[in-house]
Amino acid sequence: MLVRLRHGLASGELDPLLALCRDLGYSARFLDEGRRLLELSGCGDRTHRTRLEDHPGVVEVVDVGDSHELHARGEERPDTIVHIGGAAFGGGHASIAAGPCSVEDYDRLLELARGVQDCGISILRGGAYKPRTSPYSFQGLGIVGLEMLAAVRAETGIAIVTEVLDPRDVERVAQVADWIQIGTRSATNFPLLTEVGRAGKPVLLKRGFGATVREFQLSAEYVLDTGNEQVVLCERGVRSYDNTTRNLLDVGAVAHLVNATHLPVIVDPSHAAGRADLVLPLARAGLAAGADGLIVEIHDDPAIAKSDGQQAISLQQLRELTHDAQKVLALDGRTLSIESGPSTRQTSSVQEPIQ
Ligand code: PEP
Numbered sequence: 001m002l003v004r005l006r007h008g009l010a011s012g013e014l015d016p017l018l019a020l021c022r023d024l025g026y027s028a029r030f031l032d033e034g035r036r037l038l039e040l041s042g043c044g045d046r047t048h049r050t051r052l053e054d055h056p057g058v059v060e061v062v063d064v065g066d067s068h069e070l071h072a073r074g075e076e077r078p079d080t081i082v083h084i085g086g087a088a089f090g091g092g093h094a095s096i097a098a099g100p101c102s103v104e105d106y107d108r109l110l111e112l113a114r115g116v117q118d119c120g121i122s123i124l125r126g127g128a129y130k131p132r133t134s135p136y137s138f139q140g141l142g143i144v145g146l147e148m149l150a151a152v153r154a155e156t157g158i159a160i161v162t163e164v165l166d167p168r169d170v171e172r173v174a175q176v177a178d179w180i181q182i183g184t185r186s187a188t189n190f191p192l193l194t195e196v197g198r199a200g201k202p203v204l205l206k207r208g209f210g211a212t213v214r215e216f217q218l219s220a221e222y223v224l225d226t227g228n229e230q231v232v233l234c235e236r237g238v239r240s241y242d243n244t245t246r247n248l249l250d251v252g253a254v255a256h257l258v259n260a261t262h263l264p265v266i267v268d269p270s271h272a273a274g275r276a277d278l279v280l281p282l283a284r285a286g287l288a289a290g291a292d293g294l295i296v297e298i299h300d301d302p303a304i305a306k307s308d309g310q311q312a313i314s315l316q317q318l319r320e321l322t323h324d325a326q327k328v329l330a331l332d333g334r335t336l337s338i339e340s341g342p343s344t345r346q347t348s349s350v351q352e353p354i355q
């Protein structure tokens with residue numbers, strides 16, 4: 001490990017730092033006369049980078065050596081592949097999840113699920129609990145929405161990704177979800193990250209809209225630290241000074257993360273664009289930057305959607321997007337998980353009430 005120290009540390013500051021290095025199991029030696037570059041030799045541990053960065057005498061950890069955090073690719077760590085139903089993310093596999101922003105009513109959800117399956121897509125998105133900026137906006141149907149998702153899952157065999165907002169709802173959401181979403185507004189809700197990790201289901205972690213890439217990685221670390229390795233990162237755009245698009249899709253972060261972490265990385269072009277007409281180009285850009293898949297909002301009648309109608313694409317556009325995705329992925333030898341037609345698999349014939 002290589003650590004850069006603050007200039008002119010007094011021995012009263014330096015001695016405790018050297019003692020910390022010894023406690024962490026390292027032998028330390030300075031590489032320069034000014035005693036600012038400290039080389040640490042010893043066994044690494046995922047906690048050491050933060051422990052050292054938290055010390056007031058440390059400017060930065062220049063090289064983590066063997067002290068890789070859990071999300072980091074490290075040396076020769078293979079891609080983590082996350083399976084959700086018949087879909088796979090990572091390791092050369094890409095997949096798409098699609099569905100309405102919110103669960104609105106059963107018949108609409110079922111029709112959309114069938115339409116999604118007709119496109120060969122096997123994961124349905126839909127929020128029962130909605131994180132809305134205003135308390136007066138539609139907040140989602142809650143448990144009733146979860147029951148609709150469970151019923152559609154049982155009817156069609158489609159896998160479900162849905163968001164949880166409150167640590168107290170995690171168990172309930174995990175009964176229905178094949179993949180649990182943590183939204184951008186919850187990316188630093190650390191108790192929620194831990195609770196979702198412990199649920200043992202695959203996790204879809206969105207980047208906080210004001211989070212640096214490092215902060216995003218550390219949000220993932222909270223989930224991984226519970227022992228749950230089934231984490232998919234999602235770039236959904238960050239705040240910028242320009243409101244031409246709702247958010248600024250950070251394709252650079254996608255390109256960086258696919259190398260910096262072993263976790264799959266997907267793109268949400270819908271919340272990045274905030275406009276239906278830009279969803280397809282942003283989806284293509286995300287995949288071209290190396291993303292392992294997409295999550296996309298659709299609606300059959302966006303004008304009456306209860307949330308995010310302005311960015312919902314049609315099933316016809318979703319079909320186009322699926323074709324485009326296959327072409328873009330083929331450029332670097334990757335494949336899209338596609339099912340040949342509507343699945344008739346019944347996940348459960350008897351509906352258990354959601355507690
Ligand atoms: C959503 O998926 O509908 C959503 C609210 O996403 P985000 O957390 O990225 O805003």
Ligand code: MN
Nearest residue numbers: 101297307308
């Ligand atoms: Mn939405």
